Amino acid sequence: MQYMLMCCFDEKRWAALPEAQRAKIMDEYGEWERGLEKSGHYRVGAKLEPTKTSTSVRMKNGKLVATDGPFAETKEHIGGYHVLECEDLDEAISIAMRIPTLPAGGLIEVRPVEHTLP
Secondary structure, three states: OEEEEEEEEEHHHHHHOOHHHHHHHHHHHHHHHHHHHHHOOEEEEEEOOOHHHOEEEEEEOOEEEEEEOOOOOOOEEEEEEEEEEOOOHHHHHHHHOOOOOHHHOOEEEEEEOOOOOO
16 A cells, blocks of 8 residues: 655744754655665655745636645645555554654655556
8 A cells, every 4th residue: 555645844944943953854864765765665755845936726717727836825835745655554654753854843644545547
């Protein structure tokens, strides 16, 4: 079963962390990813650009509209994601609990991936 781990953080809070602390977290993140690649859990993942670079697309009054900025008005935004192959939700949660941004205020949403294509 595949699970997506959506890694959320308050961008202002992240920017306020000292550079040395952000660098340490990202180094730990790299070690976390390499460990998952070695164990066979890791499928794909990426760090996302800041929300100020995003565009939201929706239908409004029957017309497609593209708007600069993120969809949700929240403090925490998705800063990256990982798709993992896990035995079950418990294993996915256990792996998510080791993500290095958590102690600094991060939030990880773990969601099963539903495959609809044959």
